[in-house]
Amino acid sequence: MTALDRVRQARSALAGIMVVRSVLWAVAAALAAYAAVGFVEGHSELPRVAAGCTWAVVAAAMMWRGRATRSAEETALWIEARAPQLQYALVTAIDPRAVHVRDELARIAGSVDIRGLVLRAGARAVLRSGAAAAAGLVLVLVVPAGGASRAPWRLMREPTITAPDRLRGLVARVTPPAYARQAAREIRDPLVITALVGSAIELSGHGSAAGLGATTGEDSVTVHSVSGASDGPRWALQVTMPAHAGVVRIHDRGHERVVALDAIPDNPPVVVLDQPARDSTLRSPRGILRLGGRAMDDIGLRDGYFELIISAGDQEGSYHSVERRVGTASFADAPRASLASAIDLASLGLAPGGRLSIRAVARDDNAVSGPGEGSSETRTYRIAAPGEYDSLAVEPGAPPPVDSAEVTQRMVVVRTRALRQEVPRLHKDTAARRAERLSQQEERLSERVQSLLNGPEEDEGGGPLVLPDWQRPLFDTALRALGDAAAQLHAVRLTAALVPELLALRVLDSARTGNRLYLRGGAPALVVNTARVRLTGQGKPDAAPRMPEAPTDTAALAAVARLESISALAVDAPAAAADSIAVFRIAIGGAWPSAAAALADAATALRTRRDPAASLARARRAIAGAPSVAQGLPAWDGGSQ
C-alpha cells in the first residue's frame, strides 16, 4: 500500500468521523435550543422550529469546519500535525512531483500508525459530541416547558394558552350566502368571526371528533370527523351566521374554546325620490309628471319601481284607492341604481279632491331573510276641490278669559259720583253704557258677597273661611244694598243708586274693620317652626335647594365591572379570559365600538402571549371615560352664614 493509499484511507475515515461529530454537535445544540425556547414559550411550535434551525446551522457550520477532509493533502497535513516525527515526509510522499524520493519517504511514513491515529481522534470527537448531545437531551428533560412564566424573577406573568391540542390550530372557513357573490375566506385561530348573516361557517381542527361537543346559544352542534385530510385526522362543525351576534362553544373534555359570531346584517336599500321634489296641489289632473329616484344597497339591488296610490273621497264610505306600479327596472345586483319614469296625470282617473301619492321602492337580492325592501318618502299631489279657493281655513281661537279683577265698592261710589257729574255733558247712550258697566260691577261684588255668605270660601292660607255670626247681618244688608244699587244703575238713576251704594260701603267697612276680611281671602296664619329654625327638630330639612344628580349610566358601570373581572381572569387563565373577551366584545360592540376594537386587541394579545393590559385599559376608558383628576379636597372655608 502506497503512502497515498494510506492517506486516502485516512481521509475517508476522517470524513465519516466529521459527519458523525457534526451531527452529534448539531443535535446537542438543537436540544439546548429546544429546552431554552420551550422554557420561555411553553408548549408551541416555536421550540421545534428553533431546534430545527439550530440543528441545521450547527451541522452546516461543523461540516464547513471539517472541509479539510476533502483533499489528500489536507488529510496528510492533519496527520503531520498529530505526528510531528514525520517531518512532512508524508506530505512529500504523496506529491506526484517527488518521484525520486517516494520510496524513502513512504518508508518513513510507514513507521507511523495512521490508522490508530485516526481512530483515536475519531473516538475523542465522537465521545465529546455524543456527550454534548446527551447533555442536551438531559436539558430537555430537566427544563420545564413554559417554566419561565412561573419563574420567581418575573414581575408579571406572560399569559400563556394551554389549550388541548384538538382545540388549537382552529380554522374557520366562511362562505357568504350565494346572493352576496362574495368569495369564501379562511380565518386561522379565530376569536371573532365577522360575516354576513346567513354565511356558512365551518370550524375545523386537528384530531378526531370523538369526545368533542359544540353549542351555539341553546342549540347543540354536531361535530364530525373529516376523512381524507392530508395532515392527519381532523374534526369539523358547521354553523350558520345567525341574525344576531352569538358564540360557538366547543368542548373537549374539560376544556372549552369560544368563538364569537359577529353578524353583519344585510341592510335594506336606501331609496330617494328626487322627482317630484315636493307635494303640490293641481287645479286639474292634466300633463306629464316625470318621476326620478335613486337607490343604494350594501350588497346589491335586484329591482325597483315607482308605487302610485290614486285615492278619492275623504269620508268613510266614499273613500277608495287604487295602487299601481310604474317604471319597474331590474338592477342585476348593482349597488347603486337610478329609477326614472313619467306618468300622464290624465290617465290616472283623478277627480277633483282626489290625491296621487308617489314613492320609489327598491328591493335587494337577500335570499336569506329578505328580500329587503326600501322605499322613499311619499310625495302627494292633490287635485283641488271645487270652491276650495274662496275659503279661509282659519279656526277662530277661544275667547280670552274674562278679567277677574274687581273694583272695590268705594271705587264704584267714586265712579258713580263722577258719572253723575258728567251726565249733562254725555250722550244718553254713553251715559247708559257707563251706568250699565257700573251696574255689572255692582252685580259682581254682589256675587262675591253672596259666595261669602254661602261659603265655603278659602282664605289665602288655604284654610276654610268661616264668617262669625256678628258679620252675617252686615253682609246680608250689603247684599241687598248692592242689588238695589245695581238695579238703579241699570236704570241710569245715578242719584238713587248712590244711596244703596253708600249703605253697602258702610256695612262692608263695618264688617272689614270689625275683623279684617279680604274679599279675596284672609291674612295667612303663619306658624314658625322654631325647632327647625334652631336645627333641633326631627323633621327632614328641605330649606336648601338641591341640584339633581346626573343619571347613573348603569350599563357602563356593569360593563366596567365585567371588564374588571375579565382583567383579573387574564392573569391566571388567559385562555378563558380571551374567550370572555370574545363574548364581551360581541355584547358591547353596538354601544361602544371603540371599546370593542380595544377588546379585540386585548384578545389577540392574550392569544399571542402578549400583555393585554394596555388594550384592556383602552377599552375601559372607552366605556367609562378618562379618569378625572382631583387636586385634593377643597379647603374648608369655615362655613357660610
Add this chain to the structure above:
Amino acid sequence: MSQFVFATGQYESGDWDAAPLVPANLIDSVARYTSLDVAPAGVVVPLGSPAVPGYPLIYLTGHLPFRLTDHERATVRGFIDRGGMLFIDDHNHDVGGIFHKTVTEEITRTVGPLVDVPTSHRLYSCFFRFPDGPPTTTQELNGWGDNLVHTHLQAVMHGDVIQVLYSSKDYSSEWGYHPDSKRFNTVDNTKFGVNIIVYALTR
C-alpha cells in the same frame, strides 16, 4: 319664666293688619339668633282688651289714619304704666303721610311726646350692634314715601327707658316676607327686630 308671645295690636281705626308677615318673620329671627323661649305664632290683641297688659311688647302698624278710642287709650296708658312697650311702625314711610301725622298726635296725647332716640342707646347694642343707629330700609333708599333716610327712631322715654318706640322707616315693609325666604338674603335685615324684642324684654 313665661314664654314670649309676639302680639300685634288691633285698633279700631285704620288697617292694623297691614303687615301680617312681620310677626312670623320676627319670631323666626328670635328663634334663630337667641335662646328665648318664643311662641311659634303671634297673637292679635285688641288694644281695648284687658289682655293687653299680659304682653311685654305690642307691635302696631298701618297706612291709614290712626286714632285710639277712649277705651283703647285708657288701656294703652295702663299697659305703658305697667311696664309694657309699644313698637309703632309707619307702613307708609312718609313723615307727611296720614299715619305719621295721626299716630304722632295720638301717642303724644296718650303717652307723651316723641323724641329722637340717640344712636348710643342700649336699643342699638342690646343684642346685635348697630353703631350707626337704626338700619336703613329699602324703602328709604328707593325713593318711595318721603324719599328721606331717617337717621333716628323716635320714642317716648321715661328717663333712658323706651316706653313707646316709633319708626318712620317702614320696617313693616322691610320685614314683611315669609320667613322661609330669609335664606335668600345676603344679610338678614330682621336683626334689628331682634334687638327691639330683646330690649323690650330686658329693659
